[in-house]
Structures are given as structure tokens and as C-alpha cells.
Amino acid sequence: MAEMLYQRDVYGKALVELGKINRDIVVFDADLSGSTRTSLFAKEFPERFFNFGVAEQNMMATSAGMSSCGKTVFVSTFAMFATGRAWDQVRNSVVYNNFDIKIVATHAGVTVGPDGASHQALEDLAIMRVLPNMNVVVPCDGPQTREAVMAAANTRGPFYIRLGRSKFLTIENKGEFKLGKAQVLKDGKDVTIIACGIMVEAALEAADNLGKKGISSRVINMHTIKPIDKDVIIEAAKNTSGIVVCEEHTVIGGLASSVDEIVSENCPAKVLRIGVKNRFGQSGEPSELLKEYNLTAEDIEKSALSIVS
Amino acid sequence: MEATKDTAILEKKAKKIRSLIIQMLDKAGSGHPGGSLSATDMITALFFSVMRHDPANPHSLNRDRFHISKGHCCPLLYAVLAECGYFSKDELWKLRKLGCLLQGHPDRRTPGIDVASGSLGQGLSVGLGMSLALKMDKKDYRVYVLMGDGEIQEGNIWEAAMAAAHYKCDNLCGILDYNGYQIDGKTKDVMNLEPISDKWRAFGWHTVLIDGHNMKEIVAAYREAESMKGKPTIIIGKTIKGKGVSFMENVVDFHGRAPTKEETDRALKEIGE
Numbered sequence: 001m002a003e004m005l006y007q008r009d010v011y012g013k014a015l016v017e018l019g020k021i022n023r024d025i026v027v028f029d030a031d032l033s034g035s036t037r038t039s040l041f042a043k044e045f046p047e048r049f050f051n052f053g054v055a056e057q058n059m060m061a062t063s064a065g066m067s068s069c070g071k072t073v074f075v076s077t078f079a080m081f082a083t084g085r086a087w088d089q090v091r092n093s094v095v096y097n098n099f100d101i102k103i104v105a106t107h108a109g110v111t112v113g114p115d116g117a118s119h120q121a122l123e124d125l126a127i128m129r130v131l132p133n134m135n136v137v138v139p140c141d142g143p144q145t146r147e148a149v150m151a152a153a154n155t156r157g158p159f160y161i162r163l164g165r166s167k168f169l170t171i172e173n174k175g176e177f178k179l180g181k182a183q184v185l186k187d188g189k190d191v192t193i194i195a196c197g198i199m200v201e202a203a204l205e206a207a208d209n210l211g212k213k214g215i216s217s218r219v220i221n222m223h224t225i226k227p228i229d230k231d232v233i234i235e236a237a238k239n240t241s242g243i244v245v246c247e248e249h250t251v252i253g254g255l256a257s258s259v260d261e262i263v264s265e266n267c268p269a270k271v272l273r274i275g276v277k278n279r280f281g282q283s284g285e286p287s288e289l290l291k292e293y294n295l296t297a298e299d300i301e302k303s304a305l306s307i308v309s
Numbered sequence: 310m311e312a313t314k315d316t317a318i319l320e321k322k323a324k325k326i327r328s329l330i331i332q333m334l335d336k337a338g339s340g341h342p343g344g345s346l347s348a349t350d351m352i353t354a355l356f357f358s359v360m361r362h363d364p365a366n367p368h369s370l371n372r373d374r375f376h377i378s379k380g381h382c383c384p385l386l387y388a389v390l391a392e393c394g395y396f397s398k399d400e401l402w403k404l405r406k407l408g409c410l411l412q413g414h415p416d417r418r419t420p421g422i423d424v425a426s427g428s429l430g431q432g433l434s435v436g437l438g439m440s441l442a443l444k445m446d447k448k449d450y451r452v453y454v455l456m457g458d459g460e461i462q463e464g465n466i467w468e469a470a471m472a473a474a475h476y477k478c479d480n481l482c483g484i485l486d487y488n489g490y491q492i493d494g495k496t497k498d499v500m501n502l503e504p505i506s507d508k509w510r511a512f513g514w515h516t517v518l519i520d521g522h523n524m525k526e527i528v529a530a531y532r533e534a535e536s537m538k539g540k541p542t543i544i545i546g547k548t549i550k551g552k553g554v555s556f557m558e559n560v561v562d563f564h565g566r567a568p569t570k571e572e573t574d575r576a577l578k579e580i581g582e
Contacts, residue, residue: 026445050441050476058468061431065438068423069446070370089465092428093435097417 003170005142007163008106012037014149015074019045025153026066028052028075030059036076036106056081060089060103067099072153075101079108079121079162083128095131095158102152103128107165109248110276110293111198111286120281126253128160129226135159135179136225138247138255140200141168144223147177155179162197164248166286169201174221182229188218191304192236192243196222196255199246199274202290205297206304215308225255233262242270242307246300248290251275272303310364310393313357316524322392323353323524327553328582329388329401335573337404340413343563344457345385347521347548348486354527355453355484356389364394367420373450374439376424378432379457379486380414381565387411387419395421430463432456433483437473440481440541451535455484459491462500467512473541474513482534483514483543486521488550492564509543521546553580 033039042049052059063073082105139145152159195203245256256273403409414427436454519526534542551557
């Protein structure tokens with residue numbers, strides 16, 4: 001049985017690791033440190049942890065002032081509030097200044113579950129991706145979360161790293177993690193499936209099922225949404241008969257849009273989108289919600305079949 | 310920089326700054342004179358008499374910090390920075406032009422500017438971040454944040470005010486340019502700010518209410534802020550919008566419009582620098 005991990009557990013531990021080697025690492029949270037696991041860093045380095053209470057706008061703009069004094073600031077809260085509530089502060093104080101600030105947001109997507117639509121960020125990738133200077137990363141599992149956090153710590157400039165609430169299956173044999181370089185998890189010639197985050201597991205399952213039907217599919221883990229790996233997309237558009245893009249996010253403005261932009265400019269091909277289609281989320285269990293919003297391996301398989309048939 | 314103790318010298322300096330603001334806006338053809346002129350005396354005193362800074366080393370980690378939260382009043386900051394020697398005065402005449410060093414609102418490309426501003430209400434948080442960083446590093450430097458009165462209608466300001474008191478940021482000094490006007494009219498008509506001192510005190514701040522055009526009061530207020538321990542201080546400077554140019558004083562139209570050629574000549578004659 002493969003390992004299941006909370007990405008935020010991995011994040012909290014990675015912060016402690018970073019805190020030990022770099023005294024200029026500072027961590028901010030807005031009353032959710034228990035959930036985001038920044039509490040692990042707070043316990044180890046109380047003098048470098050600041051809780052701002054329920055005030056995300058202040059937290060975000062404060063990180064800019066802190067960073068202007070030479071600090072690397074990790075700022076965490078739920079994805080909804082980090083991006084939506086504080087967007088102006090992220091744009092004008094953090095990203096416009098090109099500061100070394102890493103926004104690591106948890107509880108993204110419908111798999112937040114019972115808390116419902118108000119807490120299920122489905123637009124965060126879109127509104128972070130549009131900002132110049134911003135790097136956007138969506139790790140697909142626990143181990144990749146650590147790799148993404150370390151890469152962000154070692155790369156100057158603003159980052160948005162999107163994490164989930166629930167446990168993620170660890171994807172084996174992904175190969176090396178390099179910022180901006182997608183991982184081809186499975187090679188194939190008929191159809192390509194590009195996924196990020198929790199959808200990578202479903203993409204691999206769909207590919208297995210397609211294989212049983214004699215269809216060879218390529219599976220790509222697009223962990224970096226920005227800067228995106230253009231070459232791997234163009235290659236897929238040229239050499240397979242179409243692409244299915246999968247994300248636990250609205251189909252507007254996120255990974256699917258990123259792929260569409262590259263394909264339409266370089267090598268027009270059929271691109272089908274698995275994602276949330278112009279709806280808000282709702283309460284329910286994560287597995288029920290993935291079904292309700294057509295975010296399952298079966299949905300991916302159907303789309304892939306419609307491309308090859 | 311060598312600090313000036315003599316208030317007569319500071320008053321003369323303020324005239325020079327006002328003259329530069331008018332000339333700069335005339336050449337740019339757009340910008341915000343009203344709030345630049347009202348805060349001129351407080352910011353002139355700060356840069357020439359109070360702050361420890363070195364125009365030759367604008368990125369040094371060891372210096373006091375100034376952040377202009379009401380970014381639209383950057384003509385004032387640009388004039389002060391140029392007068393201090395952060396960059397050549399020639400740059401002032403290219404304000405707001407394509408490719409210029411001096412953007413329409415503050416930007417980090419300008420020597421002496423640490424953090425951009427322009428979207429109102431974020432600057433007190435920026436100052437809070439600087440204050441926390443300096444305290445964490447056990448550095449005895451201070452942080453000054455200039456805010457507009459209309460600006461403090463933004464909720465973000467009060468989030469920052471609460472946090473600065475919570476973290477006992479006694480190295481943080483807010484400067485409120487209380488000229489009583491915002492774009493749409495008088496603050497008391499658009500969105501009343503009173504009782505203003507009570508609000509800041511209730512949020513845990515030490516308040517100092519002064520005449521924001523009286524150099525002796527201004528310098529004394531900065532000294533009082535320096536001596537306050539355990540809490541941040543806000544200097545609430547009662548000011549006159551457009552101060553120093555009679556036909557701009559308390560005229561809301563000059564919040565965000567540059568003077569015409571004729572108005573520029575009259576204004577410069579009045580300032581008489």
C-alpha cells in the first residue's frame with residue numbers, strides 16, 4: 001500500500017528544516033497555524049514566527065515590509081483567504097516589489113470537504129498566475145511538497161504554492177523535481193493527460209484503464225504552473241492526438257488555460273478540460289465532491305476516449 | 310546625514326521643497342499637489358533633522374526607514390530625496406514620463422524607496438513589517454510611515470494598528486497628515502474620522518496632536534515618539550491642504566491636479582524661495 005501524507009504536515013516539517021539552516025527565514029500566519037502546520041515552526045522558533053490574527057490583508061502587506069529588510073517570509077493561511085481576501089496586498093505590496101515572499105496556502109479546492117463553498121478556493125491559480133514575477137507551484141503529493149518548498153526557499157522572488165487539506169497518495173518514480181520542468185510520469189503515443197496536484201493520482205489511474213483498452217496515454221505532472229514547461233506541451237500537442245488537462249480548480253484561468261495558451265500559439269490541437277465548470281463548491285465528503293464535479297479517473301478516461309475515437 | 314537642529318533652517322528647507330513640488334508638477338502636467346504641500350513641513354523635519362540615513366547608501370540595512378503610505382503624495386518625497394542627494398534634481402523634471410526614475414506613484418526603482426505604494430491603506434503594515442524585522446535583529450533603528458487622513462478609512466490600516474500595538478512596536482512612528490480633505494470633499498462629510506485621537510488610543514497607540522506646520526512642535530513630537538517605550542506612536546499633524554500656496558489652500562480641486570503655467574508662476578512667487 002502506497003504512502004498517504006498530508007502535504008501540510010510535510011510543509012510544517014520543511015519549514016523547521018529551513019529555519020535551522022537559515023536565520024533569515026520568518027513565518028507568518030493568520031490564526032490558522034494549527035491547520036496550516038506553521039505551528040511546528042512557531043514552536044521551534046517563536047521569535048521568528050508572527051501570528052496576525054484574523055487579518056490576512058495586514059499579514060500580506062507586513063510581509064512586504066519584513067522582506068524589504070532582508071528576510072525571506074513564508075506566509076500561510078487557507079488558499080481562499082491568501083489569494084482572494086488579500087489580492088491587492090499580494091499584487092501591490094508583495095509581487096510588484098518582487099520580494100522574496102513565499103505564499104504557501106493550504107485547503108485549496110473542493111476536497112476541503114464539509115466546510116463548503118466559502119472555503120473551497122477554485123480560482124486561486126487563475127488570480128495568482130496573472131501576476132508578473134509570480135511563480136506558481138502545485139505539488140502532487142507529500143514528498144513533492146518538500147521539494148517545492150525547498151526550491152522556493154532557494155529561488156529569489158515571490159511564490160504561490162498550493163496545498164490541499166486531505167491526505168495525498170505518494171506518487172512513485174516521479175524523477176527529479178525541477179522548477180518549471182514538468183515530469184513525464186508515463187510515456188504514451190495516443191493521447192496526453194496533463195494534471196497537477198491531487199488530480200495526478202486520478203490521471204495515472206485513468207491511464208492504466210486506458211491501457212487495458214489498448215490506448216497508450218502519456219501522463220504529465222505539471223507541478224509548476226508558472227513558469228510553465230512549454231516544450232513538454234508543444235511536444236504532446238504535436239505527437240499525440242490531443243490533450244486532457246486535469247485540475248481541482250475552475251477550468252477558467254488555471255492549468256487548462258495555461259495549456260490552451262501554449263497550444264493555440266504553437267501547435268493547435270484538441271484540448272479537453274477536466275475541472276470545475278463555472279460553479280461554486282459545496283459541502284460533502286472529498287470523494288463525493290470529486291464525483292459531483294467530474295474530477296475522477298473515469299471522467300478523465302471518458303475525455304481521453306473522445307479524443308482518440 | 311548631518312541633522313539640522315535650527316528650525317529656521319528647516320523652514321527655509323521646506324520652502325525649497327514646496328518650490329520643487331510645484332515645478333515638478335508643472336512639468337509633469339499631472340499629480341497631487343494638495344497633500345504633498347500639507348505634509349511638507351513634517352517630512353522636511355523628518356529627513357533633515359530626525360532620521361538617521363545616508364543618501365549614498367540607500368540600501369544599507371542599518372538606517373531608519375521611511376515609508377510613504379499615501380503614495381500619491383510622492384512629489385513631496387521625490388523633492389526631499391533629491392534635496393538630500395539620493396539622485397540628481399534633473400530627475401524631478403522627468404516625473405511621470407515614460408522610462409523615468411520617478412513614477413506616478415512610488416516604485417522601488419527610485420533610490421530611497423524601499424517599498425512601492427499607491428494602493429491606499431497598506432503602508433502601515435509595511436512599516437510594521439520593517440519594525441518587526443528591526444526588533445528581531447535587535448537593531449536600534451526607527452520606522453516612520455506617512456499616512457493621509459482619507460487613507461485611514463481603509464480597514465487594513467486598523468488591522469495594522471492593532472498588530473503594531475500587540476507586538477509593542479515602539480520603534481514605529483505613524484505620521485498622519487490631517488488636512489481634513491479627500492478627493493470627494495471634506496473628510497467629515499465623506500466619512501467622518503473623529504474622534505481621531507481616541508481611535509488611535511483605543512488601538513493602543515501613544516498619540517501626539519500637533520500643528521503640522523510648526524517646526525518646533527514637529528521636531529518635539531518626533532523626540533517624544535523616540536522616548537515612548539512599549540507602544541507605537543502616531544503624530545497627528547493638523548495641516549492645511551495645499552499649504553503655502555494661497556489659492557491651493559483648502560481647495561479640493563488641487564488634490565489631484567497640476568497647476569497651469571500661470572498658476573505655477575503665481576505659486577512660485579508666493580513661496581518665494
